[in-house]
Amino acid sequence: MKKIEAIVRPEKVDDIRKALEKAGYPGVTITEVEGHGKQKGVTRQWRGESYKVDLLPKVKFELVVSDKDADRLASTISSVAKTGSVGDGKIFISDVRDAVRIRTGEKGEDAL
Secondary structure (H helix, E strand, O other): OOEEEEEEEEEHHHHHHHHHOOOOOOOEEEEEEEEEOOOOOOOEEEOOEEEEOOOOEEEEEEEEEOHHHHHHHHHHHHHHEEEEEEEOOEEEEEOOOOOOOOOOOOOOHHOO
């Protein structure tokens, strides 16, 4: 099993959710987060004054999927989230040792 964590622009949330559902994967955890990458935030202007915003609003998608689906779903997220501009986000894929469905006690991929 693999865990996919994707940190993306907030305006891409609905498009990514729809693409994941269309790809046959409706189960997802979505969290509003803040952060910055190499660009270290952005400079904004308000009433003629410039100010720096260090932490930008982002959204984190978390999915635990079977090994065979991981690359396909990461590609789906990437293609939908991409704008070609700085700040599009990142996708992290890591191994998951086990999973347990609390309601039934199922383990491993059966719990997904």
